[in-house]
Amino acid sequence: MSLASNIILPMLQIVVIAGLAPLVKGFINKIEARLQCRRGPSIFQLYYNLVKLLQKDAVVSETASWIFRATPYVTFVSILIITLLVPVLSSHVPVNFAGDVILIIYLFALGRFFLVLSSLDTGSAFGGMGGSREMMVSAMAEPAMMLSIFTVSLAAGSTNLGNITSTMLNTSIILLNPALFLAFAALAIVIIAETGRIPIDNPYTHLELTMIHEGMILEFSGRYFALIEWASCMKLLLLLTILVNTFLPWGVAPGLTFSGLILSFAVYLVKIGFFAILIVILEMSFAKIRLFRIPNLLGTAFVLSLLAIISHYMVS
Amino acid sequence: MAGHFFIISIILYIVGALFALCFYTWQKAGNFISLVFAAIAASFSIATAITMLSHGSRIHLDFQLLHPIITYDFLLDPLSSFFVLAISVVSFIASLYSLGYTRLYVNKRDTRFLGFTYNLFLLSMLLVVTANNAFVFMIVWELMALVSFFLVIFEHENPAARKAGFVYIVMAHIGSGLLAVAFFIMLSYAGSFGFDDFRNVASQVPATYKNIVFFLILIGFGIKAGIFPLHLWLPMAHPAAPSNVSMVMSGVMIKTAVYGFVRFYFEFLTPCPPWWGGIILIVGASSAILGILYALMERDIKTLLAYSSVENMGIILIGIGLAMIFKSYGFVSLSSLAMIAGLYHLINHAVFKCLLFGCAGNIYYSTHTRNIEELGGLIKRLRVTAPVFLVGALSISALPPLNGFMSEWLIFQSLLNGFNIPSVLIKIETMICGAVVALTGALVATCFIKAFGVSFLALPRSDHAQKAKEVPVVMYVSMGFLAMLCVCMGIFPAKIMMIINRVNTHLLGTNIMPAITSYDWLQTKSIHTNFTGLSPKSTTVLGIILLVVTFAILTIIRPGFARKSYETWTCGITPGTRLEYTATAFTRPFKTIFSSLYRPKVEVSSEYSVPHYFVKSVTYLGEITPIFEKYLYTPISNFVLNSSERVRWVHTGNIHLYLAYIFVTLLILILFFQ
Numbered sequence: 008m009s010l011a012s013n014i015i016l017p018m019l020q021i022v023v024i025a026g027l028a029p030l031v032k033g034f035i036n037k038i039e040a041r042l043q044c045r046r047g048p049s050i051f052q053l054y055y056n057l058v059k060l061l062q063k064d065a066v067v068s069e070t071a072s073w074i075f076r077a078t079p080y081v082t083f084v085s086i087l088i089i090t091l092l093v094p095v096l097s098s099h100v101p102v103n104f105a106g107d108v109i110l111i112i113y114l115f116a117l118g119r120f121f122l123v124l125s126s127l128d129t130g131s132a133f134g135g136m137g138g139s140r141e142m143m144v145s146a147m148a149e150p151a152m153m154l155s156i157f158t159v160s161l162a163a164g165s166t167n168l169g170n171i172t173s174t175m176l177n178t179s180i181i182l183l184n185p186a187l188f189l190a191f192a193a194l195a196i197v198i199i200a201e202t203g204r205i206p207i208d209n210p211y212t213h214l215e216l217t218m219i220h221e222g223m224i225l226e227f228s229g230r231y232f233a234l235i236e237w238a239s240c241m242k243l244l245l246l247l248t249i250l251v252n253t254f255l256p257w258g259v260a261p262g263l264t265f266s267g268l269i270l271s272f273a274v275y276l277v278k279i280g281f282f283a284i285l286i287v288i289l290e291m292s293f294a295k296i297r298l299f300r301i302p303n304l305l306g307t308a309f310v311l312s313l314l315a316i317i318s319h320y321m322v323s
Numbered sequence: 324m325a326g327h328f329f330i331i332s333i334i335l336y337i338v339g340a341l342f343a344l345c346f347y348t349w350q351k352a353g354n355f356i357s358l359v360f361a362a363i364a365a366s367f368s369i370a371t372a373i374t375m376l377s378h379g380s381r382i383h384l385d386f387q388l389l390h391p392i393i394t395y396d397f398l399l400d401p402l403s404s405f406f407v408l409a410i411s412v413v414s415f416i417a418s419l420y421s422l423g424y425t426r427l428y429v430n431k432r433d434t435r436f437l438g439f440t441y442n443l444f445l446l447s448m449l450l451v452v453t454a455n456n457a458f459v460f461m462i463v464w465e466l467m468a469l470v471s472f473f474l475v476i477f478e479h480e481n482p483a484a485r486k487a488g489f490v491y492i493v494m495a496h497i498g499s500g501l502l503a504v505a506f507f508i509m510l511s512y513a514g515s516f517g518f519d520d521f522r523n524v525a526s527q528v529p530a531t532y533k534n535i536v537f538f539l540i541l542i543g544f545g546i547k548a549g550i551f552p553l554h555l556w557l558p559m560a561h562p563a564a565p566s567n568v569s570m571v572m573s574g575v576m577i578k579t580a581v582y583g584f585v586r587f588y589f590e591f592l593t594p595c596p597p598w599w600g601g602i603i604l605i606v607g608a609s610s611a612i613l614g615i616l617y618a619l620m621e622r623d624i625k626t627l628l629a630y631s632s633v634e635n636m637g638i639i640l641i642g643i644g645l646a647m648i649f650k651s652y653g654f655v656s657l658s659s660l661a662m663i664a665g666l667y668h669l670i671n672h673a674v675f676k677c678l679l680f681g682c683a684g685n686i687y688y689s690t691h692t693r694n695i696e697e698l699g700g701l702i703k704r705l706r707v708t709a710p711v712f713l714v715g716a717l718s719i720s721a722l723p724p725l726n727g728f729m730s731e732w733l734i735f736q737s738l739l740n741g742f743n744i745p746s747v748l749i750k751i752e753t754m755i756c757g758a759v760v761a762l763t764g765a766l767v768a769t770c771f772i773k774a775f776g777v778s779f780l781a782l783p784r785s786d787h788a789q790k791a792k793e794v795p796v797v798m799y800v801s802m803g804f805l806a807m808l809c810v811c812m813g814i815f816p817a818k819i820m821m822i823i824n825r826v827n828t829h830l831l832g833t834n835i836m837p838a839i840t841s842y843d844w845l846q847t848k849s850i851h852t853n854f855t856g857l858s859p860k861s862t863t864v865l866g867i868i869l870l871v872v873t874f875a876i877l878t879i880i881r882p883g884f885a886r887k888s889y890e891t892w893t894c895g896i897t898p899g900t901r902l903e904y905t906a907t908a909f910t911r912p913f914k915t916i917f918s919s920l921y922r923p924k925v926e927v928s929s930e931y932s933v934p935h936y937f938v939k940s941v942t943y944l945g946e947i948t949p950i951f952e953k954y955l956y957t958p959i960s961n962f963v964l965n966s967s968e969r970v971r972w973v974h975t976g977n978i979h980l981y982l983a984y985i986f987v988t989l990l991i992l993i994l995f996f997q
Contacts, residue, residue, distance in 0.1 A: 061880050068891040070782055070898065072702040074713075076886075080870060087869045088862060104856040105865065109735050110723055113764075117722045120768055127776035127904060129891045135904020142772065143912040146765035153735075153761035157754060161742055166735075166855045215894075226891060230877060230884060302916050309758070316754045320747055 013101045028240035029053035065229030068129040078125040079234035082118035096271045097260045100169035107166040126223040137222025147305040154312035155190035186319035193312035202243045205290040251278040325374040335364035336446035343438025357438035365415035372408035398455035401829040406452040413574040421567040423798035444470040457506040457516040468495040474568045487559035498546035505539035521591045548580035550610045562625035566684025574677035597651045603644030608759040611637030615766045635672040659827040664733035671726045675718040678805040682712035690787040697785040698778035704791040707799040714806040716771035726812035777906040922948040
């Protein structure tokens with residue numbers, strides 16, 4: 008591959024993910040509002056928020072230390088690195104050699120580690136509460152996530168997402184493979200948990216005692232808040248991208264032609280839109296479950312992923 | 324050359340130990356000299372290990388003391404040299420650190436004894452991993468147990484330390500007893516105590532005896548390794564010892580057990596059946612998960628770190644167990660990969676656990692408490708210790724780009740390669756191990772967020788924490804060096820892998836470095852898959868570039884960005900320490916989820932003032948049931964006490980009767996074994 012494509016494609020990936028992420032969340036909010044017979048905020052509301060926040064100064068708690076000020080950057084940059092490692096429009100990922108899906112999981116964990124630390128940093132009980140629950144949810148989600156990723160990696164023979172997507176593109180019967188189907192279901196549940204959507208966490212709540220993610224980031228403001236909000240939008244979009252481009256890779260351009268990329272972008276939008284609507288339907292049909300019911304749901308995901316691995320060994 | 328260095332280092336340790344004893348009036352000087360000797364001795368043994376590993380050769384050292392009876396036979400091969408390296412690096416840093424830390428004790432108690440035992444302790448570890456004769460091994464193994472026992476009870480006025488010492492010495496001797504039995508079984512086939520003879524008869528030992536030796540070794544070394552459920556002594560003894568000693572104990576002493584496992588299972592007992600590896604895998608996985616679950620509930624920072632050592636030993640054993648499984652199925656290169664993963668984690672754990680215990684020591688030095696609930700706000704008081712501790716916490720939580728992540732990644736890749744194994748049962752076992760390692764990783768992160776967040780962040784919760792001052796320079800500089808090591812070992816993994824590969828070339832007869840790294844240290848590929856790559860260096864560089872770009876763009880958007888300080892929002896109440904989340908509260912969700920393991924007991928009692936409506940004070944007492952102690956150890960110790968009570972009548976105190984016992988025993992022995 009030429010030097011130009013090695014520079015352009017990573018930048019394109021960042022632009023697509025960072026640019027689309029607020030739109031996807033705005034889209035989910037809008038549809039959800041319409042289905043609840045509200046008009047809802049504009050689909051572009053999150054962009055307005057980001058622009059506004061980025062131009063503001065920040066108010067920082069007196070109690071907070073440098074950890075609090077470093078957190079937004081660590082979180083945002085770790086998400087940006089992930090953006091480079093995920094195949095978005097083309098299965099060719101320029102920095103594919105630099106890291107695999109295990110690195111991606113641990114980069115998410117790095118951002119979370121700092122977020123939870125800064126939630127303790129301000130000395131507010133809400134922060135600690137949110138942080139503690141966030142760690143609980145993510146810890147319970149981790150085994151299911153790892154096993155479903157393992158299933159895919161075993162099927163594709165690699166843990167690098169670029170290779171997984173290109174192998175999957177060449178395999179015709181993807182969802183007919185029971186192992187992949189089960190892994191897909193498990194990963195979907197994990198993604199709901201990781202991104203803090205209903206029924207695990209309610210992203211719209213600002214009732215102190217029920218917040219998980221929102222509780223953690225309560226003290227952030229201005230530029231810091233913008234970076235964290237943006238990072239959390241991007242996390243949602245990235246996890247959806249990993250899901251669709253791994254299990255439903257149709258339409259992803261194998262090479263780097265201009266027309267291929269345009270087509271791939273259109274298909275990508277449709278796929279992400281479809282899953283965004285699925286999330287909306289899910290959120291409309293369920294209430295947030297009790298905190299200590301969450302392990303049951305994630306336990307289900309774990310069992311599904313374990314079955315996925317076992318059936319992979321049985322089939323192959 | 325290397326042999327001379329090694330002997331010099333032994334002599335320096337002994338001289339250091341004797342110097343410590345000599346200075347009765349100038350204890351400060353004696354202490355200083357003995358620690359400096361220890362540091363120099365450690366640097367000599369580092370030199371030994373590096374020379375040995377770069378040549379990949381082996382040296383025999385024979386000391387002709389008491390020649391005809393015992394040969395003091397030592398061997399430096401790549402495996403020993405690797406452990407010598409790990410031990411010496413930790414010893415070197417710990418000795419420097421001790422220069423500061425022992426100020427807590429100078430002129431308050433007898434530091435002569437501390438210096439003496441400390442030097443002997445470091446020496447005994449070196450000798451344990453180089454002994455080439457079962458007899459010598461048992462002597463130095465006992466020496467290590469004894470001197471570390473004395474170090475554990477150093478603060479002997481504290482009943483907890485005495486109890487810890489007692490439990491430790493009893494368990495250590497049960498372990499030594501089992502090892503001795505294993506050595507005698509081997510002796511009956513090899514004809515001598517020499518490890519060289521053990522190696523030669525590897526294939527002649529019948530399977531039944533091999534299995535017996537396997538279990539004897541597993542329990543015998545397992546006690547030292549602190550695997551579940553033999554871990555009982557570890558969370559008692561490590562916190563009881565002075566911090567500069569606990570960093571050595573947790574950092575490297577428990578690793579000598581891994582040395583024993585590798586020596587036996589890969590050299591003396593080959594070829595081993597696959598189910599051995601399967602058992603090691605189960606033992607490793609259960610130690611990992613149970614260790615961290617208990618660490619999660621701890622409020623004493625050193626006990627927390629001790630339980631986390633149990634967890635890390637579990638992860639190391641997962642690597643070793645996998646290597647055994649692969650080897651018994653004949654996948655030598657995969658075995659080598661798993662071995663690299665296990666030993667990489669071993670050296671990583673040595674580095675970051677030493678760092679974390681050192682930082683715990685710094686906290687204790689400046690606040691005189693180990694209870695994290697009484698700390699808080701230390702990040703503004705211990706300005707250097709805080710970031711150093713954070714690096715340790717990030718590494719142990721396996722977060723990129725630090726060293727813990729690299730070894731965890733290698734463990735995951737080795738587990739993934741389990742698909743090559745023919746047995747479906749073991750295949751599925753490897754995958755469950757993968758899930759366990761993933762869960763463990765997330766729990767470790769929670770545990771260390773708690774440890775760092777509660778002790779360093781927010782407002783100080785007590786006077787001790789309020790008045791904390793930064794520790795002497797040498798203490799945080801030595802820890803800072805380890806933090807740098809954590810970063811370097813994470814970003815440039817190929818260097819470390821090359822060293823471990825040297826061990827594997829010797830042990831397994833395979834060199835997989837060309838297969839798993841493509842550029843010198845740029846890329847680490849896993850084998851047997853079409854392409855799996857990780858390049859920590861490029862990822863780090865990418866991260867730095869992205870950080871700079873982000874920062875630049877943000878500055879363009881808002882050039883004069885400023886921060887205002889204001890108090891934390893707490894619904895209108897003045898923020899204070901009582902609003903902060905505590906460690907107990909932070910891990911409360913896990914206590915509820917895993918309540919069947921913890922069996923928490925909670926007692927809440929309220930005291931009322933005279934009109935019965937106003938609560939004067941509330942007492943909350945929460946604790947978890949230590950189920951292993953309650954259901955495993957208490958019955959055993961009761962049984963032992965009861966049976967000794969029963970046979971007590973034979974001890975009349977009459978010396979004639981005792982002579983009669985000896986005579987009758989002698990007669991019986993002569994009758995049976997004439």
